[in-house]
Amino acid sequence: MPHARISPRLLAALLALAAGSAAAQGTPASPDIKRQQPQINKIVAEVSPKRIEAYVAKLVGFGTRHTMSETESDTRGIGAARRWIKSELERCGAGTALQVAFDSHVAPVSARISRPTEIVNVVATLPGTQDAAKDRLYVVSGHYDSRVSDVMNYTADAPGANDDASGTAAVMELACVMAKYKFDATLVFMTVAAEEQGLLGARHWAEQARKNNLNVAGMFTNDIIGSSTADNGKVDNKQVRLFSQSVPATREMSDAVRQLVATGGDSDSLSRQLARHTKEQGERYVKGFKVSVIHRSDRYLRGGDHMPFLEQGYAALRFTEPAEDFSHQHQDLRTENGKVYGDLIKFNDYDYIAKVARVNGAALASLALAPAAPQGVKLRTDKLTNDSTLVWQANPEPDVAGYRIVWRETTASFWQGAKWVGNVQEATLDMSKDNVFFGVQAVDKDGNVSVATYPMPQR
Template sequence: MALITKTLPAFACALAVNAACAAAPATAPNVAAHQPQIDKIVSEISPQRIEATIRRLVGFHTRHTMSDTESDTVGIGAARRWIKSEFEKCNAANGGRLQVAFDSHVAPVSRRISRPTEIVNVVATLPGTQPASADRIYVVSGHYDSRNTDVMDEKGYAPGANDDASGTAAVMEMACVMSKYKFDATIVFMTVAAEEQGLLGSAHWAEQAKQKNMNIAGMFTNDIIGSSRDEHGKADDRQVRLFAEGIPVEKDMSDAVRSLILTGGENDTISRQLARHVKEQGERYVKGFKVSVIQRRDRYLRGGDHMPFLERGYAALRFTEPAEDFNHQHQNVRTENGVTIGDLPEYNDYSYIAKVARVNAAALATLALAPASPQKVQMRTAQLENDSSLVWQANSEPDLAGYRVVWRETTAADWQGSKWVGNVTEAKIPLSKDNYFFGVQAVDKDGNASPATYPMPLK
């Protein structure tokens, strides 16, 4: 999705009150240019390696959360040790920048846990290299556990090739490719357990992050990204669904949410802003592929590992294939009336998974190279005027070039116009705040732009 840049009226910068225009440099960084490092990352994502990883995961017979942990060939214990060893191999080959570890806790008996069970996430962290950005963290996950029709069946064959060896393989491939490169901010590649038993692995990690006051600036989960065919056999390998929550579910409405609603900003939550960034960057770097933003938290009757992050106030998104075939999810492998049912690797499209992984990688790379989204962005509302005056807090990154203001009509989903305003902390735009939605992006000297921040009213 290319941003449609509409120029401001020619008289705008001639106005004495428009100090932002006077401060703007003659040439702005080219935010539409491809970054060579990101092009390399995208080109290195391999469908062949993804397929090999998925078939290896399927080979563990079952990865049910309560399955065998002692065997070296069967069960979730063997699977998690193998995943960790693969991360470590990539780390050794790529200069030792990844920090690979198990993240473990014991889940008590609950509706889908019949006995106290150790839940183990496998986490590979690529630390940021810019001190001003290293504590800003982006998380990408897939869940490596699998299930049958009976969610408590811990011994039956549960290949889980699509749900969710596909997401797990994508995350592992991204980690192995992206750990060759350096980024300003930190990226966490995580394969989580016990998604099928109630999102237990991701909830534990997200809660620990919240307690440690970690700066999680964005989270993606990849869950069921394996097939490009629907239940009727119709193929669509040119798009992926990206689920993005609007107004967060809260028992008591926070002041921030109340301000969003009062100003009509229901479509400008941090998750929706993150989704706009993913769509723009994913479609820029993966030509001919569409990121279809679905403006809801998740599908009906379903959930994913982004939800514990949303519940703790983080921006989080879910990638899922365009049309699911439910014969190949949550089903015992069998044949009925000549139809094979079950989540088997032959029903995956490995080139399609690679495309989704490339979108993830491009979005993560641009986020981790760009400055943080501007903070304390506000719209002046103390007087009646037909212009829009915005103020914000200065970023701290040493490679910051400045800021640009973006806008769209109130009925539009994506940004339609933009104005480079330079390295300033306020700008006046000759468009009415009553008629447009605005945002402010931070841009570095290479043209990497942050997700936009929605302005809150300043009286």
Template structure:
């Protein structure tokens, strides 16, 4: 066990020793954390494979399937998930069923209880514990006919792979401590209409829950394309830019007026995930896709986006539709269906490692700065930024980042110390800016895009 701890040595005087450690600098940020490396190393493809096999063993996990049996159906599956999370996170994870009864709908033929399994790892810092990061996978499954709740529907890739990754992350990360709180969630009724995640997101919004980021894992199990070609060194990360709202809000209008359509809170989260994931998982690429989801399709991050939260989706680079939403059969000597033999646990583990590193870094770092503004009173070729002070007790200061308007990732940065205003001698006409908060360990928050100060 490697508990994550936060040392103040990088920037503070070693008390009693009379020695100063090197200060935080642009060259040392963000600082690599040994304990995050430990979390990444602990992710086990063997345990992930066992979780996928166990979920497949329930025959079907269709949302309207059997709930009384101890060996078949969605009821048995959710009880096993809850028991496994309680076992591996004993004394650390708060594991609960969160449920509602959904009325008859297009894909639900009778009133049906929709049950999410939610495991919360509370944050340990008073100033951060009410900030949450959610990671999810859906544990329900289906065959060709979405209303068929009796046929075998193994759902090995869609989405036992994502569910197994979430269980593995919960078990590993529950042995560590973080400033902010983490929610490991397996949801039901994704296939019927995102009803499990939708219920959670709606209740979170109504309660004013501060969800600073949501990572959805759906179809992350296959390392081969439909022609059998190996592609196990990348994952897609879908990240929405401008939300498709019916009416443009003043904030959205300002985002567009200032050229920030690629700087939504979800795109900032995606940048952070890509940078963090590729730092801690070498030779594995996170490809940000500038869409909410695959073309005109959706997933369990969508209700979080609709509620105004930053949310992204992980999906393998190539979907094989012979292994997705299919009745089990053999055609021309080829097996059709979402079978466990088509899931690569080593690949799932890589995606889980990217998730875990990102979640750990987010939950250790301060919150993204608030009320970031660009002063516009004077016409000049510099950029004057101002922001509201963070409240975390381990805050070291802030970092200004910038990039060309056509660049996807940040290209330049400057650590400016614990101040709430700073002038950069670079033009706001030509560049896009952000402000990040930094703690004493060198953990860095996602960037906040500045709005004009009127």
């Protein structure tokens, strides 16, 4: 029997009836959180593989971008590279609110620095436009330095096309595309130096952010996002890995982390909540592309520029291609037994880099347009009941329409259910706190949804 078709007029009437029913029960209808935001669709559509390829080619053209390489030349070395990055961001941001600056400090001699060396990040900031949200920052980075087999060799050619001209180019492309738009919160686009010498550029910025009490609500690093081909020749251009930390591996737990572990919420850290949101928004706007969340802070016993942010207590994630080819990473340029070694431009897949950049752009835009994650979220435990009561503080943003509660089974990684509860600060669900994990999200009038906040016990 064929399905009956509902006319648009009848469908509108049914939706209006449902909204009226919700209002009659004291809960205004939820904003449409399923509709795609036109601004995010435009950002995703404007990301260009050709521009990304041109950025990578220019970076490779500097010969080496080793942290201790030439700084006086206009054509070779890390000095020429950083000056070009800054000038290009200034060029594409002309006429917009984008603010471009160097962030510099001198690193002393250490295991990977043979002489005192100036470390220079290039930072492009797009200020938020909402008074209640402009101090909330979302940071995205790639590192523009490169290396060969010997991490101390600063004279040999080190093209670094994948590691990490790919991430640098993606960040530059996002800055240039997104500078034309307005967001409630502030976006920070960084190309950082000295990743290969010990994450020095990112660490300096993260430490200064904490010292100055900056509200970094989320950080992405894009490192080795250039190739869709694994070392066995298998091509996988339909997914990207997203690494997210659970609880930090520290000698002593903070009170917040201790409560997280005590309630079984070790997979509900700030970074895991950010990863859930990033996966949902990335896959929503970049169709047919999977964001594979990996429950590790990084690849096995390895690290990247998100880790200094994690050390400072910020939520931070790493994007990396599905399977690295180590013959094209940290290698002297050579051919042995017919096999080519080296991080060369020909091994990159620029359509793939663009897809990863689009995921970044969709996630960043959705975060910067949405309210902040609710604060003071608690799960009441003063009574033994089989239902669950959550309480939270009201968000400061003037356009918040209300809140929704999300939940999942304790064995599930991602949210499985949700309930709109309206513009209230307390709600009770007929579900046992023993059997599920909860989160609370803020929703604005345009349907932008915040990252979820895990509730701590209220006794």
